[in-house]
Amino acid sequence: MKKLFLCWMLLVASLPLLAQIPRNASGHFEYSQFITSDSTSVEILQQRAEKFFSRPMLVHWDSTWSIQYNGSSARAADGFIEINLTTGLWGSRAKVGLQYAIIPSGNGYQYSISRMVVRGKEGKEYPLEEKPVVLKHKHYDQLVNRTHRYLQRVIGYMKREMNGFQ
Numbered sequence: 294m295k296k297l298f299l300c301w302m303l304l305v306a307s308l309p310l311l312a313q314i315p316r317n318a319s320g321h322f323e324y325s326q327f328i329t330s331d332s333t334s335v336e337i338l339q340q341r342a343e344k345f346f347s348r349p350m351l352v353h354w355d356s357t358w359s360i361q362y363n364g365s366s367a368r369a370a371d372g373f374i375e376i377n378l379t380t381g382l383w384g385s386r387a388k389v390g391l392q393y394a395i396i397p398s399g400n401g402y403q404y405s406i407s408r409m410v411v412r413g414k415e416g417k418e419y420p421l422e423e424k425p426v427v428l429k430h431k432h433y434d435q436l437v438n439r440t441h442r443y444l445q446r447v448i449g450y451m452k453r454e455m456n457g458f459q
Contacts, residue, residue, distance in 0.1 A: 322421055324406040324444060328452065335365055338397035338455065342368040345395065345454045351447045352393065362396050369394040373412060374447070376439045380432050387428075388412040389421060389440050395455070402455060406444060411436070 316322055330338065346357045346368055357370040373390045392408040409421040411428075419425035421440065424433045 316422075320422065321407065322409050324448065325403065327403045328401050328455065330401040330456075333457070335397045335399060337457075338395075338402050339366055339368065341455050341457065342395035342397060342402070345451055346370045346393075351443075351450055352391075360394075363398070365397060367394060367396040374440070374443055376436055376443060378432055378435055378439070387436055389436075390418065391444075395451070404448070404451060406448075409440070 315324060346354060349372075352370075352372040352374055354370045354372040357368065360367050360369050370393050371390070372393065373388045376387045376389055378385050378387055388411070390408070390410045390412050391406055394405045394407075396403045396405075410418040411421055411425050412418055413425065421437070424430070428436065
C-alpha cells in the first residue's frame with residue numbers, strides 16, 4: 294500500500310503544472326504588487342522606471358508616457374512580447390500585447406501589468422482571458438503558460454533595475 298501511494302505521489306509530482314496568471318477583481322489577467330524600498334528616493338525610482346522602459350530587450354515597447362498618480366509622476370507603456378508555440382513542424386509565434394505601469398511612492402513602488410491581448414495576424418486583438426477562436430485548446434494552454442513564465446522573467450528583470458542592480 295505504501296509503495297502504491299509513493300508511486301502515485303511521484304507520478305503527480307512529475308506532471309507539469311500549469312502556470313496561473315493572477316486575475317484582478319473583474320476577472321482579467323493582471324500582475325500587480327507593491328515593492329517596499331528602504332532608502333531610495335522617489336526621483337531615483339522614477340529615473341530607474343524610465344530607464345527600464347527605454348530598454349526593448351524583453352518587451353517591445355510601442356509607446357511610453359508619464360502619468361500623474363496621487364501627486365507623483367509614474368511611468369507607463371504599451372508593448373508586446375513574442376511567445377514561441379509548438380504548433381506543428383516549425384512552430385509559431387504569438388504576440389501578446391500588454392500595458393505596464395510603474396508607480397513610485399515614498400516608501401517603494403507599485404508595478405502593474407494589465408490589458409493583455411493576443412494580437413492576431415489579421416490585425417485583430419483578442420483578450421488573453423478568452424480563448425481566441427483561432428487557437429486550439431492545447432495551444433491556448435501553452436500560450437497562457439508560456440506568457441506567465443515570460444512575464445515572471447520580465448518582472449524579475451524590472452525588480453533588479455528598480456533596486457539599482459545592473
